[in-house]
Amino acid sequence: MKTSFELNGKNVSVDTPEDATLLWTLRERLKLTGTKFGCGIAACGACTVHLDGTAVRSCSMPMAAVAGKQVTTIEGLSENNDHPLQVAFQDEQVPQCGYCQSGQIMQAATLLTSNSSPSREEIVSHMNGNLCRCGTYNRIIKAITKAAEEGQS
Amino acid sequence: MMKNKQRGMSRRQFLATTGGATFFIGGYCLLPGCTTDSGAEAKEVLKKEVNVWVKLASDNQVIIYTPAAEMGQGSMTSVPLILAEEMDADWSKVKILSSPVEAETYGVGWYPGGNKNMTTAGSRTIRSYYQLMRETGAQIRASLLQNAAEKWQVSVEELTTKPGFVIHEASDSSMSFGEIAEFGNFESLPDMAGVKLKDPKDFKLVGKVLPRYDIPSKTNGSATYGMDVHLPGMLYGFISRSPVHGAKPELTNEEEIKNMDGVVSIVTLDHGVGVVCQSVEAGLKAKRQMKINWGESLMQSHNSEEDMNAYTTDGASETKHEGDVAGALKNVAKVHEAIFTNKYVYHAQMEPLNAVVSVAADKQSAEVWIGSQAPDGAKSAVAQTLGIDENKITVNQLFLGGGFGRRTLPGYAAECAALAKSVDKPVKLIWKREDDVSYGAFRPQVKHFFKAGLDKDGKIISWDHTAVGPGGGLSNGGASVAHYDIPNVRFMRKDVDHGIRTKHWRAVGHGPHKYAVETFIDQLARANNKDPYLYRLEMMQSNERVRKVLERAAEMSNWDPTPKDGRAMGIAFADRDSFSCGVAEISLNRDTGVIRVHKYWCAVDAGVIVQPDNAVAQVEGAVNMGISSTLKEQIDVKDGKVVQSNFHDYPILRMSEAPESIEVALIDSDESPEGIGEAGLPAVGGAIASAFAALTGKHLYDMPFTPDKVLAVLNS
Secondary structure, X not given: OEEEEEEOOEEEEXXXXXXXXXXXXXXXXXXXXXXXXXOOOOOOOOOEEEEOOEEEEHHHXXXXXXXXXXEEOHHHOOOOOOOHHHHHHHHOOOOOOOOOHHHHHHHHHHHHHHOOOOOHHHHHXXXXXXXXXXXXXXXXXXXXXXXXXXXXX | OOOOOOOOOOXXXXXXXXXXXXXXXXXXXXXXXXXXXXXXXXXXXXXXXXXXXXXXXXOOOEEEEEOOOOOOOOHHHHHHHHHHHHHOOOHHHEEXXXXXXXXXXXXXXXXXXXXXXXXXXXXXXXXXXXXXXXXXXXHHHHHHHHHHHHHHOOOHHHEEEEOOEEEEHHHOEEEEHHHHHHHOOOOOOOOHHHOOOOOHHHOOOOOOOOOOOOOHHHOOOOOOEHHHXXXXXXXXXXXXXXXXXXXXXXXXXXXXXXXXXXXXXXXXXXXXXXXXXXXXXXXXXXXXXXXXXXOOOHHHHOOHHHHHXXXXXXXXXXXXXXXXXXXXXXXXXXXXXXXXXXXXXXXXXXXXXXXXXXXXXXXXXXEEEEOOOOHHHHHHHXXXXXXXXXXHEXXXXXXXXXOOOHHHXXXXXXXXXXXXXXXXXXXXXXXXXXXXXXXXXXXXXXXXXXXXXXXOOOOEEEEEEEEXXXXXXXXOOOOXXXXXXXXXXXXXXXXXXXXXXXXXXXXXXXXXXXXXXXXXXXXXXXXXXXXXXXXXXXXXXXXXXXXXHHHHHHXXXXXXXXXXXXXXXXXXXXXXXXXXXXXXXXXXEOOOOEEXXXXXXXXXXXXXOOOHHHHHHHHHHHHHHHHHHHHOOOEOEEOOXXXXXXXXXXXXXXXXXXXXXXXXXXXXXXXXXXXXXXXXXXXXXXXXXXXXXXXXXXXXXXEOOOHHHHHHHHOO
């Protein structure tokens, strides 16, 4: 099955089995490994990417649903690791093992596009589906708050 | 992003693609940190090996090899930082790479005369490497001074260093480490006898707030984990493992599976059946379609709840006895008894287990890509699986998407080797999350029996603790009241074998034991109308160091034993080599049974702290993981099968459940460094149970404190 879509600003066309998901297509065919496999059932958020600007779990996204759409992965979020969230996650020294962090940042990015100064409650509510076993939640909240503030100034 | 496209491709190189462009990452660049390479290799730079730990480049880059697995705990930064400190390296010029997996060269023994190993576990890395890295750095600095002295024809005494340079003040000259690399002779480093270590007050790196080396690569997707490795022609392996541990498989539809699209090979293992396929999708499908008859196993009769209920102290043996517990009990004013239990807990590291193995065509050598807490163990396991010598195995250590003890087991490397041996291409073995849960290796369930004798003032005179459960030595740690002044103390242990896999889990035995020990002490305080903080403090009169930790936690939390506005504070102490004291402030929804931890304070004395901000982050993370395991996590076994399978039925802490604030105080100390990765965790269960008792006057006897159990306690 051939699927064409826009990936990080470039048109791509990829051949996959019928039952392929966006996650494994990104990781194993397109070799974009920043998007992580965590649970396979949309229960952890490690595989979060943007589909037409909305945060989705790529592990549960069939390729057919991607045709003609725009997909952004962590690799396409910024040119130089300088998206305000990426800067804030570095400043606040958020990642520990780091495995969930692409998903955290991609999930957070869609909050900031719709809400330039989210409250703590809004951040928590938006981020609550993204698990972090290392327990970096407190720093994630700080980093998102900081990135939002930077965007305001 | 590195751009060294040249130099052809060998087996030591693999293909990585980022942002649609393809790069060959060669040689040493396989290793963590390489993805942030600035492209220094593009121009001809001389790199001279100073010793096994350090290479100096003529462009002033300092390459330091780190022996520890980086699984989130930050030792990829802190171990080289210690060496760089004594060497007086310019930290901004330091490039960190994983060391080769050679335990004789890069490993350490855990006790005098112990075998050298490269296991990253038990919060041991800084403890194990601190002195060695200091001495190595100091020796290298001395050698740099010696080489510069010879070049300048001056005496070594006239020279000093500043970061990255040797300085000759008399002539106002300086020479960079890179310049020295070009002519220097490092064949034999000066003997430590003539080398002085820095005075810690002169430290420029150790103890300072510096960013972690690995973090930039973890914000743009470029950090490479085992799961991210790609090799040309690579195939994908999946395994159906026995749902009941120890049961042997018999695949009944081998022909059907063999004929499925994309299936390349089927491999029957002792504990499961593996398929090697051309794609992930083909592998997942074949795994789903396999029909397997499983044999008999010891574990099939294991029902975790029933078995725990049946545990008794009969047949327990003494592991420690100070004073005379039975004798002392005859002369006490009061005797208290209690039984606590804690359930099996799963690691739930975010990256499911995986490995990549490439076996040479002649099957006489192999290369492994893995994120492992024991890469030397993985090397042995692969060698054994392939029936070849260990020195024919090259192991490339990558980032670990969490470890927490699970990645010390080498089984997943051995599995991958077995699959790779069956084909002529490299194989990436992927564990599904369901595999990772149901074939997990769990923190053991434990039943704790306590009996304490108190004098008329409520002081503990006699302490008797018997722990029963599976896991053997895994459950011994933390069974201690060593820092309390109790004259008669006995610990007993009874091991029960259910055939279940158990494994170290962050803080190991200290998680279960500190919960039980501290909660029982808390009960004794409350039963005698004492403030549980002061009660502990009074029993710590002979130990100023631990007393300070308690006092600091009370001070920073404005400790108050009286509940206010529906909230209460609780306190607990833990000694996981480092000392910690946690204070939790909780509220309780009496309709749902949900306990909410609003605030948490933790004071830690871990000796010398190498990276203070990272140490704080480790404690924050340990507190959250501690809350998760205290309130939510439970693995049940029914008829030998693990009941849970994924995050929907094994929930871990979410952001909304994390405390609104976690405040950490690191006690200033010049004592030798202890661990920091686990230190904050073991007190959490006791602190929450203590707060619950303050709030409700009732006690929680079974961890985790899930809403159903909390409601049952409230209604009791």
